[in-house]
Amino acid sequence: MRVLGIDPGSHITGYGIVDSDKGNLTHICNGSIATDSKNSLTVRLNIIFDSIHKVICEFTPHAVVVEEIFYAKNARSAIMLGHARGVAMLCAAQHSLPVFEYSPMKIKQAIVGYGNATKEQVQKMVKAILNINLMPKPDASDALAAAICHIHHYRQGSGVRGQGSGVKNKTLVPDT
């Protein structure tokens, strides 16, 4: 099973791919999609979508994992974060990949062992678990952590369900 974790952000979107074969985890790649805040939001969203599209085409993952978000510093940053996350999820859907979501607490528990771990602790544990030489950048590390969390839950058969990308209830309603 090959899992793509994505950590969407309005400025930097991290991604990371992990393979799982009978419990053995292999780090495939990780990276960051950086967008210049001088560019318009439209251009930045296009860059995020296009970059994730290329990662999916190159590495052909079987599932996509994103962190659940319920809060943000303020409404404005929540909206901006939502834009990037929506585009990332859409990209997965357009590739017919199931999308799984886990809370930040569940991801930290899966990686470090407790839900209140710091970003640095997650980063170090991701590096150790995947036996990566270079420390992954924070956003890429969060993306890898999300992928590892999904693999753990999947192996434990915890009944986690992905969001299918099939369109069942299409309702474009032209009013006039």
Added chain:
Amino acid sequence: MRVLGIDPGSHITGYGIVDSDKGNLTHICNGSIATDSKNSLTVRLNIIFDSIHKVICEFTPHAVVVEEIFYAKNARSAIMLGHARGVAMLCAAQHSLPVFEYSPMKIKQAIVGYGNATKEQVQKMVKAILNINLMPKPDASDALAAAICHIHHYRQGSGVRGQGSGVKNKTLVPDT
């Protein structure tokens, strides 16, 4: 000039198209993209993207207008709204259409004459301005209002600039 206004929402996304020819406005169409909350967010985003894509393909607008958003009831609804808005803007970008944004106050001023107008006042004025027989639904009406606002500003030559969809600064950075 043909303008597509979009009023993105996590449940209902309104859209409306207005033509402008030497100051004469013509209503082309309006409608709502309704998504079932029983469906996953991924499926709903796919429906929004696909529906806007079809509207753009059918009516070939020259520009897309969305309302600026700076606030929401809470962070959760802001994030959800951001998802839909991001997908709508991405769709415009993928069709190489410029995207224009106006504050809710500017849109209300352009339609009703003052920035604190109610949703119902906007709805009635949109119906009157465009000489529509049936009252457009609230979300579709807001979308038409955004389109009319853009046409007003464009005609006044107020120096409003759209967000180009050209990708100038692509920075997909594979870290490892």
